[in-house]
Amino acid sequence: MARAPRLRTLAVAATAALAVLVPVAAAAAAAPADDVVSELVAGVRVDADGSLRVTETQRYDFGRTPNADLRRTLRIRVPFDADQDEVFTVTNVRASVDGRSVPVSRDDSDGLAALTVDLDRPLTGRHTLRWDYDVQGAVRRTSDGLEVSWPVVQGLSTPVRSARVNLSAPAVSWAVCFAGGAGSTMPCTAAQLGESSAPVFVQQGLDSGERMTIVAGLPTASAVRPDQRLDQRWSLRTAFSLTPLTIGLLVGLVALAGLSVLALWWTRGRDTGAxxxxxxxxxxxxxxxxxxxxxxxxxxxxxxxxxxxxxxxxxxxxxxxxxxxxxxxxxxxxxxxxxxxxxxxxxxxxxxxxxxxxxxxxxxxxxxxxxxxxxxxxxxxxxxxxxxxxxxxxxxxxxxxxxxxxxxxxxxHRPDAVRSRWTTAGAALALVGVVLTVVLAITTELGLVGLAVVLAGGVLAWGGDLAPSRTGKGxxxxxxxxxxxxxxxxxxxxxxxxxxxxxxxxxxxxxxxxxxxxxxxxxxxxxxxxxxxxxxxxxxxxxxxxxxxxxxxxxxxxxxxxxxxxxxxxxxxxx
Structure with a gap:
């Protein structure tokens, strides 16, 4: 029997749904009003490396209006928590119409893979459309074991009257399914876990742009390897993270600048016969x-x-x-x-x-x-x-x-000339630090290292006041x-x-x-x-x-x- 999902699972599903609401709605608007998928049957196989092999067959009714435009989207990046995104890798995308392969064009942007089937002629009436693709990143480790989660039905520009998903995975211990619009936590029509541990998920009726997300639990000892990938989301807080590494580099660079100024003063800035x-x-x-x-x-x-x-x-x-x-x-x-x-x-x-x-x-x-x-x-x-x-x-x-x-x-030497050289060098170093701060803050979490270079430049410029040195006579x-x-x-x-x-x-x-x-x-x-x-x-x-x-x-x-x-x-x- 299917067991109730945990609250965290609900939250993940809701967040993932919200991430693709607007793009999916836009895709849905592109389909003619009389297009409909009368039946969708999908098979999801979980491999030992955590990859999902997805096969999806649609009974697609184009209606009486010729249509040569078939589009859908697959999510590839969704928010996971306040600082991280969950990243999915979708590969080996293929499509066929009535058993005949058709080319698929792809455009990745804004966390979505937008797929377009390039039909050589407009279609009307009923046809069979098949999608095949692989997914990496859908198996995550939890405190209770492993969890497989993937919105099998997603990003379609037409309504779906009936959807059925068969999951093939070793030793499934529980299963649940969500259906509806973005953020929905409504259970599907059915989520059955039989004696063979091969869950079957059923949903009757999905509007254009709605999704059907399957979630299944696997034991910790499962042969499946979790492959969840989390990427740090950029923010000022993360770009300037206080970590042992960044704090150490910050203190070290500023200290190095201070020691450099001290060394320059000791060798060149001290008065002769103070x-x-x-x-x-x-x-x-x-x-x-x-x-x-x-x-x-x-x-x-x-x-x-x-x-x-x-x-x-x-x-x-x-x-x-x-x-x-x-x-x-x-x-x-x-x-x-x-x-x-x-x-x-x-x-x-x-x-x-x-x-x-x-x-x-x-x-x-x-x-x-x-x-x-x-x-x-x-x-x-x-x-x-x-x-x-x-x-x-x-x-x-x-x-x-x-x-x-x-x-x-x-x-x-002339005091103003010596001071100017130090100040100019410090200003140049600070400018390099500003550029480095921007680059590091955008691409890494080491923005503080760039700030350390800016501070080092400031220390060097300040050291210009110590640079002039008097002679023994002076x-x-x-x-x-x-x-x-x-x-x-x-x-x-x-x-x-x-x-x-x-x-x-x-x-x-x-x-x-x-x-x-x-x-x-x-x-x-x-x-x-x-x-x-x-x-x-x-x-x-x-x-x-x-x-x-x-x-x-x-x-x-x-x-x-x-x-x-x-x-x-x-x-x-x-x-």
Whole structure:
């Protein structure tokens, strides 16, 4: 006797039915309305290797309308679970009409094998149509043994009045049959399991496109070998699966990239003779002149723009702003604070060129003057005019700064060139990783490996910041600059000669700006003013009539911020 199917069997049958509903309906629409299969008899033999040998004979009534178009479909891929498809291989497809072989054309797409019988002439009336084909993948292993499942009647474009299927398989232990439309779990008219273990399945009446699915159980010890084939269905989750292999490759590739960056830095990016953090106790950047005056003497006469580039290996906007202040302190420029257009807006700023000799200017300082004064076409400039300057002029300043620190022997190579090579290599590797990610995600479950290459490229690009290396000369100077920073950060000006305190504090300002310490030295400079008495201005700074020297901190902060915004967004240096 037939035994009741398990719930999983029902679910498999329903899912398989749903997978072919739309294509089958389309095929059914192609047949004339009066075509019908009056009787269908099929035999299914299960071989030891799990293959099914299917023979199907149809008593086909073409009616009175000539028809030369015979079509059907066989499912070859259906969803099995959330991540996998069950795949069937249909081979050796043959067809005959009234005992005469006819050619069959086939088109596989969307999980279906679409079969078309190529008739040499339209047919009417009753004829015998026979199909023969083999199926691999229809025998699956279950917790109770083996299970054979195949929709023998499927994909027909005509109704079927009566269908009978005989199953030949060793030691069938149970059998069940489903009939109806897609998703139907209605049992067939009959599913009989006789003493010979040769099940017979019968169904009376199937509409066009409906199916008849037979399911039979075999014992685990059966001579039949299960041949179910499951293919992973593509999805983002499966394409980027977290498996021991993908996690290992991800971690390994990123670690390899990190070690590569470390190796490159160790062999090429380290400074020669890396300095200690300050080497001279009691350091003061001051020199006593023979005439009794005290002069500011930065290490090796370095200028603010050069200092900023040497310290952080970048030509920042703050280095350019400090250079402008330094040029003003040296008498080449005058900074003018104008009135406020409204109480809600900051002061208007002008920068004047004094016409002082420029013989001792470094190339990058000349480039700064070109940036400000449009290559010498004007002697006064407002900050909005600087903001409208072509970007090529700012690039020229940075280019000259990098060339300067390299030419002075402070770096083995230009910092920007070394950084660019690393960044370009990292970007190229990341781009390769993106392409590899797409390819691997589409074709395999190793999408994370491609992402690892992208991350490796990012690590290499990030390593560009570590690439510039200072020479022994540059490292020694950096140590002295750290002493200078420590002095600017801790001194309060009390050690400066009182009669030269304002002058020296002003000379410190451009260097303090680079280090972000301008406020304390602006306060020191402001303290040298006369209380309550307005200052007409300074040699390097012009101000409104009611301006006092005690306003220097506010004025300096406002000017540095306004000029930085006019040039380009920048960052302050911290070491």
């Amino acid at each position: 300095p200690k953090d300050g080497q001279e106790d009691g350091y003061r950047p001051l020199v006593a002149e023979p005439d009794g005056r005290t002069r500011f003497a930065p290490p090796e006469g370095i200028r603010p723009g050069q200092m900023g580039t040497l310290v952080d290996e970048r030509a920042d906007v703050v280095d350019i702003v400090a250079t402008v202040l330094d040029l003003a302190m040296r008498g080449l420029l005058v900074i003018e604070e104008g009135g406020r257009p409204s109480r809600h807006r900051g002061p208007q700023w002008l920068i004047h060129r004094t016409g002082a000799a420029t013989d001792d200017l470094a190339p990058y300082e000349r480039a700064v003057l070109d940036l400000l004064f449009d290559s010498g076409s004007r002697d006064v400039v407002s900050l909005p005019e600087i903001a409208g300057a072509p970007s090529e002029r700012l690039d020229a300043v940075r280019d000259q700064l990098y060339a300067d620190v390299h030419a002075r022997g402070w770096f083995h 490292s020694a100077l950096l140590a002295r600059l750290r002493d200078l920073r420590r002095y600017l950060a801790t001194a309060d000006g009390s050690d400066l000669p009182e009669n030269h305190r304002a002058e020296l504090a002003a000379r410190f300002l451009p260097y303090a700006v680079v280090f972000g310490l301008e406020d304390r030295w602006a306060e020191t400079f402001a303290a040298s003013g006369r209380p309550g008495a307005p200052d007409a201005g300074l040699e390097w700074f012009r101000a409104p009539e009611d301006w006092h020297r005690i306003d220097v901190p506010d004025s300096l902060d406002a000017f540095v911020a306004a000029l930085s915004n006019a040039i380009s967004p920048g960052r302050r240096l911290r070491i």
